[in-house]
Amino acid sequence: MKRTWWKEAVVYQIYWRSFNDTNGDGYGDLQGVIEKLDYIKSLGVDVVWLNPCYESPDRDNGYDISNYTSIMEKAGTMQIWETLLTEVHNRGMKLIMDLVVNHTSNQHPWFLESRSSLDNPKRDYYIWRDPKADGSAPNNWRSYFEPSTWTYDETTNQYYFHSFAVEQPDLNWESPALREEVYSMMRFWLDKGADGFRMDAVALIAKPEGYPDAENPADISYLSNNPGVHEYLHEMHENVLKHYDVLTVGELGFIKPEDGPLYTGEDRGELNTLFHFEVADEMPTWDMLRFKEIQTRWYEALKDSGWNSQFLNNHDHTRQVTRFGNDREFRVESAKLLGTLVHTLPGMPYIYQGEEIGMTGVRFPSIDDYDDIAMRNKYRDAVAEGRDPQEVFESLLPLSRDNSRTPMQWNTSENAGFTTGQPWIKVNPNFTQINVEQALADPNSVFYYYQKLIQLRKENPVxxxxxxxxxxxxxxxxxxxxxxxxxxxxxxxxxxxxxxxxxxxxxxxxxxxxxxxxxxxxxxxxxxxxxxxxxxxxxxxxxxx
The missing domain is CATH 2.60.40.1180 (Golgi alpha-mannosidase II)
Structure with a gap:
């Protein structure tokens, strides 16, 4: 197997809106990331992954993009992004962007044009279908965030398709013109010096032929890994990626180990590496026997042709020490053990901001304290069906995405040093005990343990x-x-x-x-x-x- 820089890298994920706020508006920003680059560098990581900072109405925290080549006002400006890139490179690190090309915002100019008329040149940039004879949706599919993947649009009397929220219409990858728009946008960022992409929901870009009804609509695996996806990714590689020395990692939901080499095989010309979700999505609580079995199957599938990623939490999944460890009497020991696991198993380790100090999940008292669109929609739908609101709320707490989205805990000052304003989401109350300042002052902290793990990886190819x-x-x-x-x-x-x-x-x-x-x-x-x-x-x- 070839040895490459990216196989040897450790990635640090920055959910910037919860990282460091420099202007007091309650949202983290890119200037805040620049301020903390020395801290990130001191950990020893090689790559920074930046969650979406493009222009967006922000219905799904930046994953609903309205302009791929400008920066969201909350995050900063293009000039600040360019400064961030320079400062990351000055410290010997690389910066990868979040590539969200399964869907856009419904405020994107492409979609505004597409919905304007049946014969608009951009009509086929999105997926439109006539209603059934009774006026109902074209099929019975369920989306990740909504009861249906279809929303009726009165402008042209057709339904449009969305794998996620109503405000996130899916792009139609069958359109050659749309694909070229995407490739042009990718070149824009790579030519600016970005070092690669984490590709959001990229296994969803090909849809099942004919859009037939699903036998079990609740099992939404039919949205992913469909025929055509490899042709699209290979074309993307040939048109764009092979011309740059970059890292690409695909977020691949509902794939199995035997699918892995098809996406990341070194002879395939598609992606470098992948996230699979047999742990994060399909193992709600810790199950050691299942975890070992998952690790063995993926290792055997990828050891000769492909590359895995190791992670136990990110912006979509509850913090690992709360979900898979013990965040109470053994929080420090448990956080270190889980770090050992991630950094010594085969594949590329990912660190989600705050993981390196053992930050925990959170429990707020009311649904009103949560921002997560997936959680709020599920709560709305379940209560509308007549279920007890408190019972629904309790059932959604363990896997709420906001468990991992509370602000970074820097010190014991107000709002954990994250902002001088009103934070966009509440700070975890335990910030007075768990924070960066405390971790850096304690030679036995989780932070220094992570630092040692990363240094060992650099020094020991094994x-x-x-x-x-x-x-x-x-x-x-x-x-x-x-x-x-x-x-x-x-x-x-x-x-x-x-x-x-x-x-x-x-x-x-x-x-x-x-x-x-x-x-x-x-x-x-x-x-x-x-x-x-x-x-x-x-x-x-x-x-x-």
Whole structure:
């Protein structure tokens, strides 16, 4: 397998509206990102992923774009973005943009033209269909955010298609003119110096032929991974991507391991790497046996042809220490263990802002405190069906996207140092205990542990390119695995439990030849025997064997 800069990279995701506000309007901004670049660089990361900052009505926090080549006023200006890019590059890092080309805002000029008449030249930039004979929607599909993927438009008496919110009509990738518009926009950013794209919902760009009714509309996997998607991505690669040395990562919902090499195979000419969602979307709470099985299947599928990503949280998923760990008495140990997991398993590690200090999910008292359009729509629809409002609210709390969208916790000052104004969403009340200032003052903090993990990855190719072997199949709490490359063998030992677990060194490993690389409990020296030992709750160790 080829060795490349992006395979060796660690990515830091910035949800800028919740990162750092410099003008007091309650929203983070690009100038705020510039202010914190030294902090990000000190962590040791290589790539910054910036969530959408394009012009937008902001119905879905920037994922409803009305102009692909201008900057949203809340975020700043094009000049500030250009300064950000320069400052990122000056620190030896790279910047990737969020590419949202499955859909636009319904305020995008393309859509305004498209809906204006049946014969408008941009009519086929979007997906329009006649009603059924009874006037109902063209089929029974459900969208991610709404009861239907179809909205009736009285201007032309047709329905338009949207995989997400009503305000986010899907682009019609069957239109060659539309595809060229997209490729031109991509060149615009790459020619400015952007270092690649995280491609939002890109597995959805090809639609099922004929738009037939679904047997089970609630299982919306029919929206993704349809015939034609690979032809579109290959054309995108040939027309744009192959002419630049950039990182591309596709957000690929509802795909399986056998699909992975089709998107990221080095001989395919499509994408560099991918996000799959068998963990983040399909494993609501921690399930060690399922997690191990997922890791093994994806490793086997991609080890010879493709590249994976490792993440447990992002702007769409509850913070990992709350959802998959213990954010109470073992918050620090658990945050470090989960970090160990992400950085030592095969694939590219992603860090979501605040993860590196062990930020937690949040529980606000009322639906009115939440901004997440998906959560609010689900609440509205369920209550309209007659369900108890409090019961609905409680059911939506664990996986609300706002769990990960509360402002970055910088210090103990008002609003956690995020803004001098009224924050667009409430700050997590625990900011007085969990914040960057505290983390940087504590040599045993989650931050410094992450810093060590990233440095180890830079210095030890076994963490990047090493073969992976699960040595603990069937154990519901212990996760023991080996990474091995060119005679170098590392053993990762994790006790993902709130209780102690007995550990016995696997057969074939010589205890006398071990060397402790990293441990998340400060009193582990490396002199301890691990032939047969007891691991404490959420204990993590890495040994060179």
């Amino acid at each position: 963490m990047v390119y090493g073969d992976y072997f699960d040595l603990s199949e069937g154990d519901a709490h212990l996760y023991i695995y080996k990474r091995e490359l060119d005679g170098v063998r590392w053993l990762v030992i994790l006790n993902h439990a709130d209780h102690e677990s007995e550990f016995i060194l696997p057969a074939g490993y010589n205890d006398a030849n071990k060397q402790l690389v990293l441990a998340n409990y400060a009193d582990v020296t490396g002199d301890e025997s691990i032939d047969h030992t007891t691991l404490r709750p959420h204990e993590a160790r890495i040994y060179r064997m």
